[in-house]
Amino acid sequence: MKRVIVGLSGGVDSSVAAYALQQQGYEVIGLFMKNWHDDSVTISDECPWLDDSNDAMLVADKLGIPFQTVDLSEQYKERIVDYMFDEYQKGRTPNPDVLCNREIKFDVFMKIALDLGADYVATGHYCRKGTIEKNGKPIYKLLAGVDDNKDQSYFLCQLSQKQLAKALFPIGELTKPQVRDIAAKLDLVTADKKDSQGLCFIGKVRLPEFLQQKLKPKEGVIVEIPAEQEYYTIETPNFDSKVDELHYLTKKIDYTISDGKIVGKHQGAQYFTKGQRKGLAVGGTVEPLFVIDTDVDDNVIYTGQGKKHPGLFKRALFVTSDELHWIREDLALKVGETMKVKARIRYRQLLEKAILHKVDNGLFVEFENLQSAITEGQFVAWYLDDELVGSGVIS
Structure with a gap:
């Protein structure tokens, strides 16, 4: 059995991704990334990481898969938050979600997963992966999700061949209503949970206030x-x-x-x-x-x-x-x-x-x-x- 570590975010998409992988015969482990814990700049009712990690744990329990939390807040601050401040200061507008995928989920997180003996890392992104062969070597393709309304390939636009080789996107062939339907049938706590808004894993941030920590009014x-x-x-x-x-x-x-x-x-x-x-x-x-x-x-x-x-x-x-x-x-x-x-x-x-x-x-x-x-x-x-x-x- 190949081992897959799923980034369980406490949302419905990653919950169903974990279930889909189980159905495909993988050994599945759930890992929750704690990326930020400064409640002073998040609208904490909107996306408190504690509730999310709790939901992720309940999903793992329901599916009968091992679960743990990893604290990546130091790397997140260094690679995402500091970069954001720097870009805003230059008068540019960064996209932290694209960076979070390149620098955190498919880099720091992926290294941890591979060290834990994983063959692959999976996320709940609405996109698909294809493989072709050229000169005897595999080449990986990043394809849009079948749900036009939810396609998230854009957020993965900075991934490399090396990262794609180890990535799986189990819900890319499904639509959002189908995902919710599966979660409801399994009676998962995340079935009706609304999609998180705001920065990747930080939750809904009051952006000007967030920026004011470093960039003075x-x-x-x-x-x-x-x-x-x-x-x-x-x-x-x-x-x-x-x-x-x-x-x-x-x-x-x-x-x-x-x-x-x-x-x-x-x-x-x-x-x-x-x-x-x-x-x-x-x-x-x-x-x-x-x-x-x-x-x-x-x-x-x-x-x-x-x-x-x-x-x-x-x-x-x-x-x-x-x-x-x-x-x-x-x-x-x-x-x-x-x-x-x-x-x-x-x-x-x-x-x-x-x-x-x-x-x-x-x-x-x-x-x-x-x-x-x-x-x-x-x-x-x-x-x-x-x-x-x-x-x-x-x-």
């Missing part, structure tokens, strides 16, 4: 940029090369306070992100204000009225070489090569047609349609059909 101004600003209406020039055009399409507008009018104050540009509408607390505009850019150096937030404001839209983005990642290394582009893909710049966004262009210092992703709120620090992931083949940090 500092008053600055909110500036509204009118949609008629001249730089939005400049005609696109002719280009000598495709690369010149891509550089033009990804260029940032350097906003200044004199481009618009001051409409309010804020407590720190680093707490805001592109496309954000909540938390600005500015009234009296015809349409709601959206953040179109933040300047953390001068502590200014630039906004525009309405979700159709031209300052929100771009057709291309860039990923630097050192933040470019191919799950399918065998498909990695060489300089000068292009690839037609479907891509998304955030979880749950519908896949959009795009072309990848590989250049010396990185990769351009050019979309067929304009994209709203392309945000530095977030991940772009690209697919061939239902296979996620690569990703990168938006620069």
Whole structure:
């Protein structure tokens, strides 16, 4: 019997994943990761880790599998929380869930599992794994989950072949209603438990308060940029090369306070992100204000009225070489090569047609349609059909 260690989170998905593996004849062990225990910044009623570990234990008991808790809070602080603070300070918006999978679940946690004699690590992610052979070697594919509404392949966009080799996703072929149904039939305590929101394993965090532990509040101004600003209406020039055009399409507008009018104050540009509408607390505009850019150096937030404001839209983005990642290394582009893909710049966004262009210092992703709120620090992931083949940090 092959041994699988399941990351039991105390939710319904990982509970049913453990059961599914049992049904497939694996020896299953449940492990709960304790990643954070600073209740001062979590809305503790929403996702207290104690309740979660208790639910995970009850599920393990019901399924008759061994169970233990591992405390990874030190590694979590170092690799996820510190990274988050650092990114927000630079004015970028990180995605802790993607990092948590790369750095914690499929790295620190996976090493612990393998040391415990596991052949595989399994999670309750809605995605699938495929295997093909090339030149006599296995190549692992990360495939979208069959439940379009719940597909979580995006969160695993930074996994490597080595990590995928040891990973199992037992519920990727199921839909969420089917998972709940199985849990109800088994009378599992997690059957009706609502999905956890918020940061991977921290629970629902009040983000500004969370960030204020490290990034001190500092008053600055909110500036509204009118949609008629001249730089939005400049005609696109002719280009000598495709690369010149891509550089033009990804260029940032350097906003200044004199481009618009001051409409309010804020407590720190680093707490805001592109496309954000909540938390600005500015009234009296015809349409709601959206953040179109933040300047953390001068502590200014630039906004525009309405979700159709031209300052929100771009057709291309860039990923630097050192933040470019191919799950399918065998498909990695060489300089000068292009690839037609479907891509998304955030979880749950519908896949959009795009072309990848590989250049010396990185990769351009050019979309067929304009994209709203392309945000530095977030991940772009690209697919061939239902296979996620690569990703990168938006620069």
